[in-house]
Amino acid sequence: MRKMMLSTLLVLSIALFSVPALAEGPVKTLPGDITLAQARAVLDAALKKAVEIKVPMNIAIVDAGGNLKAFYRQEDAFLGSIDISIKKAVTARYFNMTTRALGAVSVPGQPLYGIEASNNGLILFAGGVLLVDKNNVIIGAIGVSGGSVDEDESVALAGAAALK
Amino acid sequence: MRKMMLSTLLVLSIALFSVPALAEGPVKTLPGDITLAQARAVLDAALKKAVEIKVPMNIAIVDAGGNLKAFYRQEDAFLGSIDISIKKAVTARYFNMTTRALGAVSVPGQPLYGIEASNNGLILFAGGVLLVDKNNVIIGAIGVSGGSVDEDESVALAGAAALK
Amino acid sequence: MRKMMLSTLLVLSIALFSVPALAEGPVKTLPGDITLAQARAVLDAALKKAVEIKVPMNIAIVDAGGNLKAFYRQEDAFLGSIDISIKKAVTARYFNMTTRALGAVSVPGQPLYGIEASNNGLILFAGGVLLVDKNNVIIGAIGVSGGSVDEDESVALAGAAALK
Amino acid sequence: MRKMMLSTLLVLSIALFSVPALAEGPVKTLPGDITLAQARAVLDAALKKAVEIKVPMNIAIVDAGGNLKAFYRQEDAFLGSIDISIKKAVTARYFNMTTRALGAVSVPGQPLYGIEASNNGLILFAGGVLLVDKNNVIIGAIGVSGGSVDEDESVALAGAAALK
Numbered sequence: 012m013r014k015m016m017l018s019t020l021l022v023l024s025i026a027l028f029s030v031p032a033l034a035e036g037p038v039k040t041l042p043g044d045i046t047l048a049q050a051r052a053v054l055d056a057a058l059k060k061a062v063e064i065k066v067p068m069n070i071a072i073v074d075a076g077g078n079l080k081a082f083y084r085q086e087d088a089f090l091g092s093i094d095i096s097i098k099k100a101v102t103a104r105y106f107n108m109t110t111r112a113l114g115a116v117s118v119p120g121q122p123l124y125g126i127e128a129s130n131n132g133l134i135l136f137a138g139g140v141l142l143v144d145k146n147n148v149i150i151g152a153i154g155v156s157g158g159s160v161d162e163d164e165s166v167a168l169a170g171a172a173a174l175k
Numbered sequence: 176m177r178k179m180m181l182s183t184l185l186v187l188s189i190a191l192f193s194v195p196a197l198a199e200g201p202v203k204t205l206p207g208d209i210t211l212a213q214a215r216a217v218l219d220a221a222l223k224k225a226v227e228i229k230v231p232m233n234i235a236i237v238d239a240g241g242n243l244k245a246f247y248r249q250e251d252a253f254l255g256s257i258d259i260s261i262k263k264a265v266t267a268r269y270f271n272m273t274t275r276a277l278g279a280v281s282v283p284g285q286p287l288y289g290i291e292a293s294n295n296g297l298i299l300f301a302g303g304v305l306l307v308d309k310n311n312v313i314i315g316a317i318g319v320s321g322g323s324v325d326e327d328e329s330v331a332l333a334g335a336a337a338l339k
Numbered sequence: 340m341r342k343m344m345l346s347t348l349l350v351l352s353i354a355l356f357s358v359p360a361l362a363e364g365p366v367k368t369l370p371g372d373i374t375l376a377q378a379r380a381v382l383d384a385a386l387k388k389a390v391e392i393k394v395p396m397n398i399a400i401v402d403a404g405g406n407l408k409a410f411y412r413q414e415d416a417f418l419g420s421i422d423i424s425i426k427k428a429v430t431a432r433y434f435n436m437t438t439r440a441l442g443a444v445s446v447p448g449q450p451l452y453g454i455e456a457s458n459n460g461l462i463l464f465a466g467g468v469l470l471v472d473k474n475n476v477i478i479g480a481i482g483v484s485g486g487s488v489d490e491d492e493s494v495a496l497a498g499a500a501a502l503k
Numbered sequence: 504m505r506k507m508m509l510s511t512l513l514v515l516s517i518a519l520f521s522v523p524a525l526a527e528g529p530v531k532t533l534p535g536d537i538t539l540a541q542a543r544a545v546l547d548a549a550l551k552k553a554v555e556i557k558v559p560m561n562i563a564i565v566d567a568g569g570n571l572k573a574f575y576r577q578e579d580a581f582l583g584s585i586d587i588s589i590k591k592a593v594t595a596r597y598f599n600m601t602t603r604a605l606g607a608v609s610v611p612g613q614p615l616y617g618i619e620a621s622n623n624g625l626i627l628f629a630g631g632v633l634l635v636d637k638n639n640v641i642i643g644a645i646g647v648s649g650g651s652v653d654e655d656e657s658v659a660l661a662g663a664a665a666l667k
Contacts, residue, residue: 037469038476039435039579041369041403047577075369076404077254079585082574084566085539087531093571105255107367119283122324128296130258141365148366203415211413238412243421246410249375251367257407405582433583447611450652456624457587 045074045142045150049174050081053142053153057170061085066158068166069096072142074151077104085157092156098132099139099154099163105130107149110139111164138163140171150174209238209306209314213338214245217306217317221334225249230322232330233260236306238315241268249321256320262296263303263318263327269294271313274303275328302327304335314338373402373470373478377502378409381470381481385498389413394486396494397424400470402479405432413485420484426460427467427482427491433458435477438467439492466491468499478502537566537634537642541666542573545634545645549662553577558650560658561588564634566643569596577649584648590624591631591646591655597622599641602631603656630655632663642666 050072061068067088072081084093102110114135117123127133137160142151155167214236225232231252236245243264248257266274278299281287291297301324306315319331378400389396395416400409412421430438442463445451455461465488470479483495542564553560559580564573571592576585594602606627609615619625629652634643647659 037471038474041371041476041478043369043371047575051575074404076402076406076582078404078576078582079574080576082571083539083542084570084572090568090570102255106253122300124282125278125291125297125299126259128291129262129298130255133255143365146366148369150369211411214411240418242412242418243410244412246407247375247379248406248408254404254406430583434581450628452610453606453619453625453627454587456619457590457626458583461583 056173060169068157103139220337224333232321267303384501388497396485431467439465548665552661560649595631
């Protein structure tokens with residue numbers, strides 16, 4: 012209960028902070044959406060992990076609306092993984108779960124078989140993870156592609172942990 | 176026979192009603208195609224069911240031509256299900272059966288395996304249902320996406336029932 | 340000043356309201372984004388105007404992230420305007436201005452000539468208008484297509500006014 | 504001549520540096536192509552300029568192959584400019600000139616009129632600039648979108664200057 016009140020206060024302070032002192036037209040970004048500073052912190056944490064496991068990666072961040080916010084490609088990372096990393100981030104946010112979890116119910120014989128034909132292509136293997144902030148709000152997602160799917164996911168999780 | 180005559184009369188009276196008093200050019204819409212009033216009745220019935228089962232949904236209605244007629248997305252419904260709900264409605268109308276039925280013959284080993292690659296992407300799991308009016312004419316379809324495929328289909332069926 | 344404090348309070352109360360009493364996982368929608376109730380109020384106000392001027396319309400609503408929230412097509416409205424109305428709403432939100440304003444700087448000889456080649460197609464004539472709530476936050480956009488661009492825009496403006 | 508030898512030596516030393524100590528397969532990246540470290544330096548210099556002129560921007564970097572290397576979107580930057588900034592960078596590299604220069608020969612009456620229909624959409628106004636390294640080699644391009652085309656280009660030029 013105490014925890015809830017605290018997170019409520021946090022949300023309130025964010026809301027307060029977002030109201031511009033001098034309104035120069037309407038507010039353009041919904042209060043609480045991922046900032047570039049947050050996205051860069053996620054990218055840096057993910058990069059650190061990628062360097063640690065020595066696998067060159069593509070790393071994409073999308074905001075709460077599923078729109079690209081930031082992206083890095085390391086040297087030697089697959090060119091084909093540019094699109095995959097972005098689609099992993101989009102897929103995670105579009106269905107509010109990891110791409111691993113969505114993939115598990117989308118194989119032949121499972122209820123969502125064929126779902127990848129939607130949304131101009133979804134990615135259904137591990138490496139897409141939600142970005143949840145300290146107020147427990149989903150503010151975007153990270154998608155990583157370049158190594159094995161387990162390696163990809165470990166880098167995505169390392170990135171997501173930067174927001175906690 | 177008597178039954179046929181009655182339904183013929185119904186069709187005629189609908190057709191009569193649709194002919195503008197003062198024709199200013201050709202009639203633009205096929206007599207009997209789903210109206211916005213009907214589409215909204217279907218949406219409302221579907222929404223009611225979605226609220227009842229507590230699963231936020233995307234709900235799409237297409238007309239007899241397979242073109243989007245109306246759409247609602249509830250709060251917290253998957254962003255990725257916008258496209259899926261529309262594709263479910265389109266898929267149901269394009270093949271005049273539920274997406275569940277089409278899916279059953281499209282899995283590996285079945286005759287229509289791979290059909291989802293056509294039509295810019297079909298959806299082959301439950302949640303797309305035909306809209307049939309009181310004259311037993313297919314006037315469109317409803318596609319629902321947001322929960323399990325069984326939940327999606329239950330909402331689609333609740334919507335379709337509004338036309339009976 | 341008093342007005343600013345009031346709108347700040349409104350934002351606060353919205354934020355408060357959005358924190359789920361019983362957290363069942365992270366919050367899925369950014370507090371303050373357009374609700375289906377708001378979208379329907381906009382659609383109803385736009386429909387009323389369309390009926391008044393006797394021009395059948397396609398009316399699309401997108402949220403703050405540019406994703407489809409709600410859509411209506413009236414009887415006899417152009418089928419080709421389904422896509423145009425959605426693209427108008429997306430275009431307005433993508434550039435935080437009316438499609439009329441964007442169009443004015445995108446004609447031959449103007450600085451943004453050719454911009455429509457981006458984003459899978461933008462629409463650069465009137466009929467797309469921002470949706471701004473009482474707290475002066477952009478929470479989405481409305482796109483209308485079916486009549487002359489002035490008619491379209493008058494319907495979009497009537498819809499947007501429902502949020503004030 | 505002396506100058507050439509020096510720059511040749513530089514290229515050689517870069518190439519040497521890029522050859523892995525223990526080759527485990529062929530070298531995957533062309534020696535001299537833009538590195539993530541360089542791309543981040545360009546992004547930081549561009550960001551600094553954007554903050555200075557107070558216009559929120561989308562900033563995209565592509566490598567010598569025209570493939571996305573890094574991307575940042577600032578708060579309040581247009582969602583529609585994600586695609587435009589990337590297309591500006593791609594367009595500059597695809598034709599090895601600024602998007603401003605290409606635009607000048609692509610307006611009605613000019614020889615390349617209509618070129619934007621190629622390559623899934625080119626952008627033909629200012630804001631795309633080549634990235635040329637100290638050896639006078641084109642190693643990629645930067646595309647900026649968010650303000651007026653002159654503002655966009657000033658940010659792109661500030662970014663490109665980071666490599667000199």
